[in-house]
Amino acid sequence: MRLSNKTLARKLGYGFSINESVSEDEDFIARAKSQVEKLPDFHPWKFIAKIDPSKIDLSNLPNEFQNDLDREKKKGIQKYLNAKGFYSLAIDGDLGKGSRKAISDWQASINAPSTGQLDKTQYREILLYQQSHGSIEELNFPNEISGFSYWNLDKSDLRYPDDVEVSVKHRLELNDERERLRAMYANGEIPDSEVQRLWWQRYNSFPWWRDTLTRAIDNVHGQSPILNRFWHFWINFFTVNTEACEGELFGNYYLTIRSHMTGKFEDLLYDAVWHPAMQEFLQNNQSKGPNSKIAKWMKRNGRLASINENLARELLELFTVTPASGYTQDDVNNVAYILTGYGQIDEPGADQTYFWAETNEPGNHTVRGKTYKQSPSQKLRALCKDLASDPQTGFHIAKKIAQHFIADAPPPEAIELISQAYNESGGNLIVVHQAVIDAVIKFSRTGDKFLQPEVWLFQVHRAIGGELPLKFVGDTDDQNGPQLNSTLGELGHLNCRSPQPNGWSDMAIDWLTPEMMDRRLRYIGQIANRQLLESGFDPEKYAKMLFGAGSDSAQFVASAPTYSNACMRLFCHPKFMRT
């Protein structure tokens, strides 16, 4: 039987909202396939921004004000005109002829005199638009998230850094800041309790909170849930734990992975492996070639330099060919030699991939029968290309992705379909992801896949139309407060804290325990009488949408004795907890 569009939205994405209408006539498959072909701008915070006219005060503005606005405000006007389709020139904050013409055209479109000079009412309209669509500085956030003066959250940047250099710069500055604060503490200038608070005030030193909210907001409100499911699959495939890479590194790492969702696996592999987040996580940044220049210097000082094989082993085992391919300890060592030199973020002589030849093991290195003779910084590229093109890598990826989307024990035909797409396309991820969509349609049945806690939680919140806890409660490292990352921690599945380098499990057996099921029940019980009731969510209506009007399951939800019980019957229903 053909899977319904609602089921597909839950298998491939994060489900559907009570406010959405999912039509069964629409060609869901075509839409899903086109969604994975392009990368929309990544700006999830706008989804929770709210328009608030009371925050716009133009009373002190003279009637003629346009030319006296500062450059940023003028840029804001240009961006608005651009978004509305009236302006396509540079966003330079210079309101010249082109900009004034665009203003005139826009004025004409709203039946106002085409003066090229905004009046206050018109300008107010632009500012209102920016409160919910503008840049992060222009957005107006709900009270829950704004005004965190204690943590100076309002001075922090909520965006993932899209430039690796920025993330590295902040990473190093965070180290310096911590040392500075510790010295102040040692000198008795500040109390112990202030060290952490002041440190967190810098940049984004609350990265797990930002990551969890960024992820949650985008999945619960965003327009590309299917693309996101694939993105998040790869984040878990290339797991890093935030315990091991502080500050901004992993935010940029996630964006780096995202940028390859329409590219090739070999490039994703290479960029994930050299990225400072992965280098710190698996400690390759400290590995040194025993015959490198730095080794000679160390030897003179009575110290020995050699490799550690942590990342080298996972590159073969988890990311590509797996132990089934029969590589040897020598292969692992030689991969480790090739990897020496990467991750040198505080070394001025390092190149743009943070590779510093001084710590690299010189010479040729042979991995699985092939000798890499390239220049030091080119060997990893070549190795990644070879590992990516091995059919065992294709099989491994196909199996992992089928386990995530189809079933814990996916039918061999599904794995075959995906690995064939991988091998024939040379690891083109658009082709692979589209093959996964085909495999889901062909080989997946309703109820095959038990949802991991995070996917389940996002599906709950997407269903109710949001109501995410947005608050930051950061007074301890445990993050026990009523905030989203502690909720995910309680559910056993906080993305950025995966316990081991193989990431979170896709197997139901790892999640189906009394304690974890109890927590799902208790979470629904906890939010039902607060957020859900206040938001006016109607479990009966949603049950009809999901299970079908007149079905036994919808009837069962409708007949619940209490509101919170109805919510539990819905969200802890076996048919909701599986897709």
Next chain:
Amino acid sequence: MDRRNFIKGSIGTLYMLANPSMAFPDTKITDKRLLIVLLRGGMDGLASIPPVGDKNLSKIRKDILVNGVEDLDGFFGINPALRFLGSEYHQGRAAFVHATSFPYTGRSHFDGQNIMETGNEQPYATNTGWIGRAMNAGGYSSLAVSLPIPIILRGNEINSNYFPSNFGELPSHDYDDISKLWNDDHQLSGLLDPIMGRNIPPGRGDTRELVTFAASEMHKPNGPRVGLLEFEGFDTHALQGNEDGHHADNLAELDGVLQNFKNSMGALYDNTVVVTVTEFGRTAAENGTSGTDHGYASAIFLAGGLVNGKQVISDWPGLSESNLHEGRDLLMTIDARDVYAEVVKTVFDLTDEDITRSVFPGYQPNEPLGIIRGPVLSD
């Protein structure tokens, strides 16, 4: 700057098994108690129980060489971070086995952990664990208490788990209601039964509080007989430290937890075995980042009144390059299954046949090492 390893050593997870009263009122109750301690990441036996009598040790380890080692038997010593275990050893309530491992040389965490938990010679050969099967073979039903249930405990009719939560509590009629809804489901049926029957205060506990809870449950006449404690953070590739630092901190945390467990067990500790399990040891020599890479043999810690203490059992293979496995790892000379077979035979009253048939397929028990002394009657 302090480097933080990707895995925090201080996060322990507790599981408890063998509560016959709740689900299986007619099953046997063993008098003995067992605490299994999983040390994930590959624990460095050479840094925990250093063979100070081997002159090669100080040649192949510099930055990570443990100073201030307390003597055990003239050849082996103990890391000063293991203060409690060292003192228990001298009082005859702790023992160590060295140069021991499951017969696995692949050096993969995930294959290695699968083997240490399933007790099979090949990874991913079964979905059940050797503790779970041992309890089954002895006729004990099981109740685990905590977050994901590790494979080592699977293979029993019922696996439950416990870990303190900050979520608000629910009225019992909600559990009754959802339990009925799940009744016909092949995976969810019965899952809430253990939750409905328990009365545990909410709140996040640290590992030391968890073992106190474990001990109090183990005291109940029909309470669990087996607990499982899980530590991560032994994957010390870089800056593992010596008598101070990352590895020593992990050992000290473990040591404190075991001391707390003993205190909470009281007189019952005389009838208890505590035993550690890890997936592999680490390279004999230190690597270029003041740490150690994945290796082969490690050490096993045993404690409790049932342990024939004050001995380090080892057929020491030596640390010279020619004596190391593939020139780099401590060689395994005692099969870890010899140790674990002796433990489960005593605790669950199993025969050698049970061991071969159910607990460790393909393994024939050897002569007992004499590490368990059998139940102690009150003085």
